Amino acid sequence: MTFELPDFSLAAAELWLLTLGCALLMLAVFVSAQRHTLLYGLSQFTLAGALGWVWWSAPESRSLTFNHHYVADDLATLLKSAVLLLTAVSLIYTRSYLERRPHLPRAEFYVLILFAVLGMFIMISAHSLLTLYLGLELLALCLYALVALNREHPPALEAAMKFFVLGALASGLLLYGMSIVYGLTGTLELHTLAAHLSDPASLPDPGSLTHLAWGFALTFLLVGLAFKLGAVPFHAWVPDVYEGAMTPVTLFIGSVSKLAALALVLRLLIEGLGALAVDWQGMLMILAVLSLTLGNLAAIAQHNLKRMLAYSTIAHIGFVTLALFAATPAGYHAALFYILVYALTAAGAFGVLLALSGEHEAQTLDDLQGLNHHHPWLAFLMLVLMASMAGLPPLLGFYAKLIVLQALLDQGHLALALYAVIFSVIGAFYYLRVIKRMYFDTPTHAATPRPARDLTLALSLNGLLLIALGLLPGLLLALTHAVF
């Protein structure tokens, strides 16, 4: 075995994140937690710097390094940029929330967020089963800790415990699936795996024992992936975690981390095991149908907005899974587009909740009641966000749904497309209910204080972007098209 020096420059952003993350950790030991602005500023600086490195180190064409364990390509650049931007926005939304709650460990919050971002980066750029798992676990451990961060709040601890146990279970299943794959092919690298499968001679015959082994491998892998995405029936952690965690963490899990989850699926299932599409399509279909059904129906019964958004996430994941199910480049493209749109919208929706959180944490429909009366602009932004989630034209959410349906129809899956549309209509109910509560009901609470200026600005950009990109969907479509 020869040792060649890896091309570190391709991973410059990861190295930067790691270095500054450790620095922040050290700093937190010496600096008083009261110096919030310093911690906040340094985190934002780290993210901005990482964005610079991502763009600086983006290669002309797809390149591998670290003995083919790491890949840098357009997909990675796009997803990493999205992760960084959304994380930065999340931190803006979060700043005043943390300032109002001095009992929360702030330094740990920022360090964990930065390491979670690092974990996502590794997942996004992973090119072997090993790195995939490494990134996944780094992300997951950070998230467990983040959920449990609010130690004095029992529901948070309960949620963290559930999240951890179920996550460990899913992780174990995923790892088991990976070990079967390794046993069958003797490789960890995704492209060797793909090459192995694309060779018709080595493709398992239906009915053979190898085929059965592949089936087992796929089953275990898919359970792990479905858990990370939060697809039914591996979704049970989602509502509890969303509700139990403090809103900034929910925001992070609900929007940013979904990008990494999709990256995991795209790398493992499409890049690595694309040749076995026929075998995993059926499983994806079950996941999609169940997620659409349960997500939309259960959301109707929720009074807590964070919980409602959790079920709405599950329903959206159903849409993403449907797009992946199509197993065509158009379908993958639709999935990527959908998840980006979803992450942007979800970030905004939790952002509104954070904007409304004074001492009291806004999280139920009652907190939004008559919002138009107190904060008309916030109410308008929430209206845009909800309408986009419901998929009303001309907002961006409409296009996301449209191209998923298009990808399905191109493959002749009319029944599935109709099913998705029907459940979108049912889903529109709970989004519209939020709008109704904001605009047509009289407020019961006193007005919450005016949100910080940077928060309002970021939130306005977030909401208006949905309108602007909805009118000019070509901009984002061109970006995502370039990837596939």
Place this chain on the structure above:
Amino acid sequence: MDGVYLSIVLAPLVGALVAGLWGRQIGRRGAQSVTILGVGIAFGLSVWVFWAHVFGGAPVYNETVYTWLVSDGIRFEIGFLVDNLTALMMLVVTFVSLMVHIYTIGYMRDDPGYQRFFSYISLFTFAMLMLVMANNFLQLFFGWEAVGLVSYLLIGFWHQRPSAVHANLKAFIVNRVGDFGFILGIAALVLYTGTLDYAATFAQVEGLREAQVPLWAGYETSLLTLACILLFIGAMGKSAQVPLHVWLPDSMEGPTPISALIHAATMVTAGIFMVARLSPLFEASPTTLSVILIIGALSAFFMGLLGLVQHDIKRVVAFSTLSQLGYMTVALGASAYAAGLFHLMTHAFFKALLFLAAGSVIIAMHHEQDMRRMGGLWRVMPITYVTALIGALALIGFPGMSGFFSKDAIIEAVALSTLPGAGFAYVLILAGVFVTALYTFRMIFMVFHQPPGTRSTSSADDHHAQLASHDHTHDHHHAQPELRTPDAERVLRAPSHTPHESPPVVTIPLILLAIPSVLAGLVVGPLLFGDFFDGVLTVDPARDVLAQLGESYSGIGGFILHGLMMPPVWLALSGVALAWLLYLHRPHWPGVIAARLRWVQAVLLRQYGFDAFNAKVLAGGSVALGRLLWRVGDRTVIDGWLVNGSARSIGALAQRIRRLQSGYLYHYAFAMILGLLIFGLMLW
């Protein structure tokens, strides 16, 4: 050039948005400045574009500036088609709009909705420009609906007045009928051509000539005839042709500046413009042309007659607009598109002028609109009087004035037309000339010349005025004072109040509009018989009546001399003479005649019963049908079973599913293992 065209369209939009969204912050002066600036920019650039196209020989511009989406090969785009026709329309629209903007400063001075008004009229300018500059049906439809929307908003501008709300709803609903036809027409074309683009559609006309559409089982009709008639139904709504004209007289409920801008000069001519723009399609369907000819002629004559019995000065001008739109429509039917457009242009100038002059009179009379209470104003309002007289002379087609050339060209063209119905149309529009002169000078004499107080409003014909279901004159007096001028009530009780000339912001637009009202006719040569519309309008050589006319055309002087020997001029002059006889010389005669011909007057005051028919049969029938459907279909089936039924069952299901989330960790883990097993079972 992209930038220039975009600026022309967007400048008024920006003005409208600023004045509309931040009207309170920037105040009255700010709102008026920003919108006038926006429209001024649009006008300046339009002049430049006109110059570049007409004299500078700029090539026809037909480009897409933005693709909204592509679906199934059909492109939804925003694009501009700028040729001589567009350039002419842009010039007319922006010029009249600019005049109206300036005039509004004076007219709306005391109105609390000042900024809102400026925002609306600027928005209108934007929408109208989008309409005329469109290079595809989508944008045409957008502009079409947008001008309709602004028209609705402006008719109901004084929304505290029930009559204004009634009128704007009426305009909206009647236009719905027209627009329904319009969009069906577009849909029919798109179905067969697969494109929304004008040029691409025109290129396919030859291939579509033979295309047949099954209307119902066993009955087919020509696609082009069907599509063109549907499109023309849209034009009938927007351009107020019989029987979809009923909304226009009521639209006078809006402030006078918009009556000038929207309901005389620009929006109502959108139908005329649309037919001319789509002339390649209409030329392929002679049947449609006959229909257009007859509808136009009916409007031209019968709507003119109604002007004879109105007392509200604005309603007289409104009926005159209906009648003149009829003339333009007739010209389209006779394939004399250029003549129709020429009349559109001259009419835009002199009718805007007449409306604004009427507005000036209304200001002077402290928002009194009843002509019977006016009189003798020519001494106190000399500028308004002279400009109104110019407008009136142009309207009746006095030799040498702009209206003379355009109207004469239309009449001559119809005389030459060989389409079925042309003879009928010719007789009607000829008689219409006489009627036009009669009602126009009836108005001029009553407003400016008759001794004040000649006619008491409680005379015999007031009884009949109440027959007219929409003569809202009386509403005005009651609604007006609290809204606008507190002293209006006093004016009524003391008619001795002395009117005076309006301020310069009012009279300057009058003068500026009077100039083209006189002179615009001089371009008759190049516009009708020259190459101005070459490559823009398509006319079947067999029907090219204007070319036949052009053979004998020998300059302006010859045209006037020829006109003097033809009946229209003499009919117009005898109309003026009769008006003089009846309203100045023997002012008691109209009452006598009315008493003798009571039934005729009743028919005219009821406007031939269109309103009654619409209200009783169409509206009443629809309401009855709606009630039935509501009771059976809506409340029982949809509400009872589908909506509430499905909502109930989904709600119940949701509650049940909610219980799946038990909160116990082992339940969750069990669900995961169950999922794993399901996947595993799928392997078999």
